[in-house]
Each structure stands twice: as C-alpha cells, then as structure tokens.
Amino acid sequence: MSTLDPLNHADYIRSRIRTVPDWPQAGVQFRDITPLLQDPKTFRVLVDVFVHRYMDQRIDLIAGLDARGFILGSVVAYELNIGFVPVRKKGKLPYTTVAEEYELEYGNATVEVHTDACQPGQRVVVLDDLVATGGTMMAGVKLLSRLGGEIVEAGAIVDLPELGGSQLIRQAGIPLFTLCDFAGH
C-alpha cells in the first residue's frame, strides 16, 4: 500500500506553525501549532500523515500527552479505530495512577496515567505536538512501559533538535517520528 510521504508535507506543515518569540518567558521561541488545527485542510493533512503511518502496524493504543498531545492523539486513535489514553499532568486523574517526574524547557512537572490504562503486551504509540528537551515524551514512554505496554514509536509534529530531546529519546532506544523540525531557526 502507498503511504503519505511525510517529507512532502514537512515544509507545508512547518510553514503553518506560528513562532511567538519570548513566550512564555524571555528567550523561548514558542512554536504554536494552533494554526494547523484551525485550517481544516491543514488539520486533515496533519492527521492523515499519522494515520497512514500507523494503520498497518497493528497498534492497540494511542497515548497522548497533556494537553496538546490530546488533540492529535485522540483524532488519530479515532481514525485507527483504537483506544486513546490520556497521560495527564499531576492531580487530574481520579483513579489509581502511576507517576513520572520530568524537567521542561521552562520548569518541572509530573505526569500520571491510570494503572489500568494499558494491558501488558499492548502495542502503543505515544503522541505529542512537540519534542523539546524530550522530558515529557520520555515520561509518557516510561509510564506506558511500566504498565507493560510495548512502545512501537513515539511521535510528534515538531522536533526542536537543538534542545536535545529527539537525540535523547533515540539514544534510549525508542523509535521517534517527527513530521518537521526547526533546526537552525
């Protein structure tokens, strides 16, 4: 089966991401994905790249990272006809949880997932909008692994390679797919 070629979409998607300088603090170039969602054609291309990538890979579960990972992750899971698991920031989930602490480009955080969110051996893709230091993605991967999930891949729309996260994730042995990057921008 032919698949959508992410290389053909990378420039298009990158060109529609808005950069907001010095937000949420001085020195941060914030890569805002909301324009991708707002335009229906762009949103469809974005979702389709991920759906085509995973539709033949016998994925059981998409785990999405709070909060922007919920937007992409839930739609991709719906289109693949598989379940979606929210990996939430601390204190938001009502049932028993497992937790991982991590560091961000601008702060610290803890994420949690329900203890029954994944069954041992389920094939999981962890999705988010962006990889910066990789702390959030690694925390999500660790949580699903702790529940016995087999991490098929971590995926995100944007890689900020200068922050080192994508390298860290790959060095940890986790396959990582990102649709576009902002290397040298």
Ligand SMILES: O=P(O)(O)OC[C@H]1O[C@H](OP(=O)(O)OP(=O)(O)O)[C@H](O)[C@@H]1O
């Ligand atoms: O690779 P890292 O350095 O961990 O950074 C990437 C994470 O940071 C952002 O989320 P943020 O924590 O700002 O939360 P939000 O999605 O609720 O805005 C982004 O959506 C990723 O989840």
Ligand SMILES: Nc1ncnc2[nH]cnc12
């Ligand atoms: N530069 C950035 N832009 C958007 N989201 C981020 N999360 C961490 N760093 C970010």
